[in-house]
Amino acid sequence: MDQAAGRIPVAAAPVGRPSRARRTGGALLLSPAVILLLVWSLVPLAMTLWYSVRRYNLVDPTQVGFAGLGNYWYLLTDPDFLTALLNTAILVGGVLVITVGLGTLLAVLFDQSFPGRGIARVLVISPFFVMPTVSALLWKNLMLHPIYGVYSAMMRAVGLTPVDWLSRYPLATLVMIVSWEWLPFAILILLTAIQSLDAEQKEAARMDGAGPLAQFRYIILPHLSRAITVVIMIETIFLLAVFAEISVTTAGGPGVASTNLAFLIYSRALLQFDVGGASAGGVVAIVIANIVAAFLLRAVARNLEA
Amino acid sequence: MATVELRDIRKTYSDEEIIKGVSLTIHDREFVVFVGPSGCGKSTLLRMIAGLEEITAGELLIDGVRANEKGPAERGLAMVFQSYALYPHMNVYRNMEFSLRLAGMPEAERRQRIADVARILQLEPYLDHKPGQLSGGQRQRVAIGRAIVRNPKVFLFDEPLSNLDAALRGQMRVELATLHRRLGATTIYVTHDQVEAMTMADRIVVLRRGVVEQIGTPLDLYHRPRNLFVAQFMGSPAMNVLPAHIVSVTDRTATVTTGPLTVTVPVHAGSLQPGAAVTLGVRPEHIGLDMAGAPQGLVEISERLGAATLLHVRLSDGRQIVVQTGGDNMNAPDSAVGVTPDPAHCHLFDADGVALDHLAAHPLQVGS
Numbered sequence: 001m002d003q004a005a006g007r008i009p010v011a012a013a014p015v016g017r018p019s020r021a022r023r024t025g026g027a028l029l030l031s032p033a034v035i036l037l038l039v040w041s042l043v044p045l046a047m048t049l050w051y052s053v054r055r056y057n058l059v060d061p062t063q064v065g066f067a068g069l070g071n072y073w074y075l076l077t078d079p080d081f082l083t084a085l086l087n088t089a090i091l092v093g094g095v096l097v098i099t100v101g102l103g104t105l106l107a108v109l110f111d112q113s114f115p116g117r118g119i120a121r122v123l124v125i126s127p128f129f130v131m132p133t134v135s136a137l138l139w140k141n142l143m144l145h146p147i148y149g150v151y152s153a154m155m156r157a158v159g160l161t162p163v164d165w166l167s168r169y170p171l172a173t174l175v176m177i178v179s180w181e182w183l184p185f186a187i188l189i190l191l192t193a194i195q196s197l198d199a200e201q202k203e204a205a206r207m208d209g210a211g212p213l214a215q216f217r218y219i220i221l222p223h224l225s226r227a228i229t230v231v232i233m234i235e236t237i238f239l240l241a242v243f244a245e246i247s248v249t250t251a252g253g254p255g256v257a258s259t260n261l262a263f264l265i266y267s268r269a270l271l272q273f274d275v276g277g278a279s280a281g282g283v284v285a286i287v288i289a290n291i292v293a294a295f296l297l298r299a300v301a302r303n304l305e306a
Numbered sequence: 307m308a309t310v311e312l313r314d315i316r317k318t319y320s321d322e323e324i325i326k327g328v329s330l331t332i333h334d335r336e337f338v339v340f341v342g343p344s345g346c347g348k349s350t351l352l353r354m355i356a357g358l359e360e361i362t363a364g365e366l367l368i369d370g371v372r373a374n375e376k377g378p379a380e381r382g383l384a385m386v387f388q389s390y391a392l393y394p395h396m397n398v399y400r401n402m403e404f405s406l407r408l409a410g411m412p413e414a415e416r417r418q419r420i421a422d423v424a425r426i427l428q429l430e431p432y433l434d435h436k437p438g439q440l441s442g443g444q445r446q447r448v449a450i451g452r453a454i455v456r457n458p459k460v461f462l463f464d465e466p467l468s469n470l471d472a473a474l475r476g477q478m479r480v481e482l483a484t485l486h487r488r489l490g491a492t493t494i495y496v497t498h499d500q501v502e503a504m505t506m507a508d509r510i511v512v513l514r515r516g517v518v519e520q521i522g523t524p525l526d527l528y529h530r531p532r533n534l535f536v537a538q539f540m541g542s543p544a545m546n547v548l549p550a551h552i553v554s555v556t557d558r559t560a561t562v563t564t565g566p567l568t569v570t571v572p573v574h575a576g577s578l579q580p581g582a583a584v585t586l587g588v589r590p591e592h593i594g595l596d597m598a599g600a601p602q603g604l605v606e607i608s609e610r611l612g613a614a615t616l617l618h619v620r621l622s623d624g625r626q627i628v629v630q631t632g633g634d635n636m637n638a639p640d641s642a643v644g645v646t647p648d649p650a651h652c653h654l655f656d657a658d659g660v661a662l663d664h665l666a667a668h669p670l671q672v673g674s
Binding site: 201205210218219 | 393
């Protein structure tokens with residue numbers, strides 16, 4: 001999975017025009033880093049492309065040779081692939097809506113002064129420091145476990161039957177877990193953005209007769225638009241590749257109900273041992289990631305210019 | 307009609323009292339300037355009138371109605387902020403329209419009002435521009451326009467010119483004064499710049515550490531300062547102050563001496579006896595040069611302003627004073643000069659800095 005290939009930002013060209021000798025010298029000195037980075041990203045990409053057109057199965061050494069576009073055809077006509085694509089979209093979209101929406105509201109809330117604000121801010125940021133595997137385990141075993149979980153105990157305490165979230169609504173539960181992980185990031189970015197809002201602007205709005213809602217709608221939200229774009233862009237990049245949470249909680253199941261593209265590739269390669277098919281999936285993932293990145297970068301560039 | 311009345315207004319932050327009881331009546335159409343050094347509480351006082359800060363104690367009356375509990379928008383005031391506080395994502399038109407739209411004014415009326423204000427302020431070519439595309443002076447005008455458009459009872463200005471360069475500041479000063487004459491709206495203006503206060507105000511309120519030091523017309527403060535602080539704060543270049551002591555007292559004069567100078571000032575000395583320590587204050591333009599008599603000091607620096615020349619004179623006792631002379635005065639540094647303060651324009655302040663009663667005070671009636 002080397003989706004990273006498409007998103008390495010291009011360094012800005014140096015200002016001015018140094019002499020030819022200096023340029024050659026500079027290029028020479030830069031070359032180790034550049035070559036290392038190129039090898040780092042190009043070799044895996046090339047290998048993925050190569051394997052994606054080969055018959056290559058880890059448990060069947062007799063299957064060798066050129067497969068043409070067979071791996072791609074097999075993948076794209078597989079109904080699991082479409083499900084995985086849809087699941088990826090739901091996961092990314094759902095988490096984005098929850099984290100940006102809730103994040104904006106919470107950022108406004110945490111911008112107010114109230115007793116214990118410092119501690120509350122640390123608490124709200126803390127999920128971000130928990131690594132994905134651990135937070136997924138935390139939710140699976142500590143919170144949502146149908147027998148031992150905190151949630152189940154709470155349900156039973158009031159005489160209700162607890163829902164086994166991870167098997168009944170696997171994708172929705174994953175959206176919830178990943179949102180819990182990413183909400184702090186959104187709050188962190190949006191809170192700093194709110195704090196950079198000129199206090200006199202809010203006061204001017206108050207003098208102009210804007211209540212709290214009108215201030216939020218006409219002053220705070222437009223001020224946050226840039227930060228929100230940045231949050232969306234960064235989160236999208238990471239959410240396209242969510243893997244650990246799925247692997248730990250549902251292993252993509254039941255069936256493929258919670259399999260996203262990243263997990264599909266993993267299961268092709270290391271559960272079904274079909275390296276060729278997995279590589280084809282990897283190439284498709286690279287293409288999708290680059291399409292998304294192109295759209296996002298364009299949107300962000302426009303927003304940052306204004 | 308719009309009057310503002312402050313009755314023993316106080317502001318306390320945690321334990322510290324920032325405004326220590328200010329009482330003041332601002333008349334309809336009056337231009338009142340709050341002036342004082344930074345930290346004197348002038349901005350806090352303005353923000354309390356605006357409704358952005360709570361009033362700890364005392365009463366604020368706008369048009370005779372208690373306004374302590376009213377929100378900023380209900381008081382019918384408009385404020386121009388130091389940073390202008392324009393909404394960066396709205397163009398000039400939307401900036402001016404914002405308060406009208408929130409007030410629910412119909413579209414046609416809003417358009418009409420904004421067009422009128424834009425014409426007065428010469429903002430018509432910029433209505434589609436965002437604040438980021440405007441120069442400092444234009445942003446200033448938009449901020450004023452945003453205030454005017456609401457047709458407020460009272461205008462509040464919080465150091466509106468301090469972000470502009472000197473030339474533009476002078477120009478905007480004239481524009482503001484012209485605008486005030488034209489609109490005739492009651493205005494409260496906060497500044498730390500005594501030149502702005504002197505040039506624009508009908509009445510000046512001098513504040514120091516939350517206390518009103520003196521209220522009066524610009525010339526009143528200039529010629530009849532009630533204490534040493536006001537005397538030194540108003541006027542540029544600042545008044546010369548010299549520690550002195552009383553030599554002799556009559557019922558109409560007090561004669562004081564400081565270094566090489568002896569002056570008989572027409573003041574009522576009250577209980578002060580010969581030998582008492584006082585402070586002699588005299589403005590640079592009220593000191594004459596006496597080239598005939600014995601020199602009393604050396605010129606250290608001469609600042610040539612063209613219309614006038616400021617001579618920094620080191621007196622024989624080591625103290626430095628500033629003397630304002632004509633622009634054609636040719637005294638070079640290191641030339642010896644004699645100085646003669648005009649007794650009628652000298653001020654005496656007692657040990658507490660309070661001015662002694664002047665018996666020949668400036669009549670303040672120019673030309674009469």
